[in-house]
Amino acid sequence: MEQEKKKKQSSFSRLLEFTGNYKTLTILGCVLSCISTIMSFAPYVCIYFIIKSMFAAWPDLSSAVLIDTYGWCAMGFAAGSILVYFCGLLCTHLAAFRTAKNMKRTAMRHVVGLPMGYFSRQDSGRLRKIIDDNASLTETLLAHQIPDAVGAIVAPIVILILLFVFDWRLGILCLVPLIIGAVFQFGMYGGKNADAMKKYMDSLEDINAQAVEYVRGIPVVKVFQQTVYSFKNFYASIMNYKKFASDCAVNSRIPMVGFTVSSNAAFAFLIPAAILLIGTVADPRNFLLDFLFYILFAPACSSMLMRMLYAANTLMKAGQAVDRLDKILNEKALVEPQHPKKPQDATVSFENVTFTYAGATEPALNNMSFSVQRGKTLALVGPSGGGKTTAASLIPRFFDADNGSVKIGGVDVREIASEDLMRQVAFVFQDSRLFKDSILENIRAAKPGATREEVLAAVHAARCDDILEKLPNGLDTVIGADGVYVSGGEQQRIALARAILKDAPIVVLDEATAFADAENEAAIQKAFSALIKSKTVIMIAHRLTTIKNADEILVIDEGKVKERGNHDTLLKADGLYSQMWKDYQASIVWKVRKEAVK
Incomplete structure (x- = not known):
């Protein structure tokens, strides 16, 4: 009206x-x-x-x-x-x-x-x-x-x-x-x-x-x-x-x-x-x-x-x-609950969730259900466009589900105040953005009141010490000023430090190693252990080696959960995941041979 x-x-x-x-x-x-x-x-x-x-x-x-x-x-x-x-x-x-x-x-x-x-x-x-x-x-x-x-x-x-x-x-x-x-x-x-x-x-x-x-x-x-x-x-x-x-x-x-x-x-x-x-x-x-x-x-x-x-x-x-x-x-703002509730714990659950993007004819997610407990890691894999990132984006209410409910600690995310919800979730995107500011302030954006010592601890946990060593002013170096830039992999590690500093009970990793070379990927993998310790982790990855140790793996295609289980169980099932694993291993062998020819 x-x-x-x-x-x-x-x-x-x-x-x-x-x-x-x-x-x-x-x-x-x-x-x-x-x-x-x-x-x-x-x-x-x-x-x-x-x-x-x-x-x-x-x-x-x-x-x-x-x-x-x-x-x-x-x-x-x-x-x-x-x-x-x-x-x-x-x-x-x-x-x-x-x-x-x-x-x-x-x-x-x-x-x-x-x-x-x-x-x-x-x-x-x-x-x-x-x-x-x-x-x-x-x-x-x-x-x-x-x-x-x-x-x-x-x-x-x-x-x-x-x-x-x-x-x-x-x-x-x-x-x-x-x-x-x-x-x-x-x-x-x-x-x-x-x-x-x-x-x-x-x-x-x-x-x-x-x-x-x-x-x-x-x-x-x-x-x-x-x-x-x-x-x-x-x-x-x-x-x-x-x-x-x-x-x-x-x-x-x-x-x-x-x-x-x-x-x-x-x-x-x-x-x-x-x-x-x-x-x-x-x-x-x-x-x-x-x-x-x-x-x-x-x-x-x-x-x-x-x-x-x-x-x-x-x-x-x-x-x-x-x-x-x-x-x-006239764009609809995020509807705040009139009587907000507090999550009981960091359990994340999807209950018959269906979601369709505006203007799309087919749903991106179709009657999806799963649950991940605190301290456990859930990996989402599958073909591109299958709905992995969409599912992760519903947790912090990037969008709201059309049907069904996304819950944290037994409470629908739509019933949690947005500030409380953001405190519950830490993100590391595949394309993390850094501000034109010092590395200190870039990391402290996750926790504005953090001390310099707390930021340095997060830097160390994210394996970013080598990055600071080569920068002219260390932690106070301004990214983008005087020709100072960092690589994609280093940018991801700084984003990881930001997530570690936030210390949220739920962590969503969306292709966190997408732009990392072998050296940076190894550093990122080590940093994961500090980030995900005792946390509820939802991890999206195409590099299947990064999720093979996940407690549960969901294979998502066409907005539906096609398979679920751990790495060994899914390999034995000889389904879509098994084929993805074989293709991934073949690509690694091809890459190694190509490097050898050089």
């Missing part, structure tokens, strides 16, 4: 919701903009009366009355208009900065509460674009374009009054090009161009996402001496952006030319009309006075239309920005 309510609201109404207590400043800024707009037209009236006084005194201009007074009034209104407009912008800028901050804060708070599985489906570049750039776009809208747009709405009322108060015939002639310009303006931002703007914003997000992925892959490009064209997705996103940017420009070409010409074409109507009408009026001098006023006033009308044009453009972009931010905010 809440999402449907948001959809029914206008983008501007949704934007004002983010202003919070600063909504009053936004409204005040718009009111001051209206006052400034009205005051900006007063100098034209003053100039009209100055010319009128001069005409009345002609040829003895020294006898003209109130010229000084009207002149000072014109200057006063002009200066006052600028001052009031400045105060209005000051109000809207304060509100805009707070609104952008609120948008980013609201989005980030919501993102933090989303299931971790959400981030596996999102590009970091696209998320950054939506949260950061789109919030900044709305900042420009509120700070400048909204007060300008409100002023532009008031301006036509003042203009209509001034156009018809002196000579209605000349007023109509001034109004005709404005109407034509407004029609062109609507054509520029309505119809297919509105849809083109959406596609343009989509292409901007896509190119941001692909650019991030490309930068991350630059080492691969250099190693294999490829070019940007080897990253087809990035190249395709560039061309897609080029297409939509060009389409927007081409589609706006004729309307923009028509708008510019027509909004500035008042002279083409006024001058011929003045020539035709001046001979028919009773007072040619008064008619000439009116004509001069309209000649001076027409450019102000054109300027008003131009402000409306820019305001409409920014409003459209901001509407798209708010809609995209709403897509993130």
Whole structure:
């Protein structure tokens, strides 16, 4: 219901919701903009009366009355208009900065509460674009374009009054090009161009996402001496952006030319009309006075239309920005239990669990059941895409099961507070990420209050001493700074130190040796003993030698448990695991022979 309510609201109404207590400043800024707009037209009236006084005194201009007074009034209104407009912008800028901050804060708070599985489906570049750039776009809208747009709405009322108060015939002639310009303006931002703007914003997000992925892959490009064209997705996103940017420009070409010409074409109507009408009026001098006023006033009308044009453009972009931010905010956050429970122990059990990824037609897990007791190691093996990682990701609620339940210590994980759940589980992923920070802080991320001695103990237990020895500042070395990097295997060992420091009762190892060479794999295997001691361990691996000593092995394929038992039992069963073992042994022999040939 809440999402449907948001959809029914206008983008501007949704934007004002983010202003919070600063909504009053936004409204005040718009009111001051209206006052400034009205005051900006007063100098034209003053100039009209100055010319009128001069005409009345002609040829003895020294006898003209109130010229000084009207002149000072014109200057006063002009200066006052600028001052009031400045105060209005000051109000809207304060509100805009707070609104952008609120948008980013609201989005980030919501993102933090989303299931971790959400981030596996999102590009970091696209998320950054939506949260950061789109919030900044709305900042420009509120700070400048909204007060300008409100002023532009008031301006036509003042203009209509001034156009018809002196000579209605000349007023109509001034109004005709404005109407034509407004029609062109609507054509520029309505119809297919509105849809083109959406596609343009989509292409901007896509190119941001692909650019991030490309930068991350630059080492691969250099190693294999490829070019940007080897990253087809990035190249395709560039061309897609080029297409939509060009389409927007081409589609706006004729309307923009028509708008510019027509909004500035008042002279083409006024001058011929003045020539035709001046001979028919009773007072040619008064008619000439009116004509001069309209000649001076027409450019102000054109300027008003131009402000409306820019305001409409920014409003459209901001509407798209708010809609995209709403897509993130409409993502279902991790539901916290109203009455959280505490697990009795570190036993992990799956009871008839079924789970299907969003948009998939077949379940990733189908009626899966198993249990692993505290102090025991359970290994998940099987063909790629069989559901091993999916099963492990349900334990810390990266996703929630569609049917059945995942339990820790007899309590459904959905009934455990997320903070308590995270304290129960430690992860070592196959692609562990390190922050651009010191190794000390990278490891201490698992336990922010840990002392340096505790971190060093975890480093030693993870067999990372040799890594520290070769780094310039040891534990205080900043990864990624001054050309300091570590290999994939060393990165895994640092991640293991992080998991050891956390000292959680449940440990999930997802291909923890995937990027390790023989030396690093041997160190990681030794570190496992410190990590998994007296813990509930769920281990995913393709290198079957790493799990042959597991207490129980589950062979998972097509989301189902095909076989279960220990290593010897499964070999004797001569099933899928036995065949996997034979294939693995054959690959090792092939690798050894290949090394011997070298």
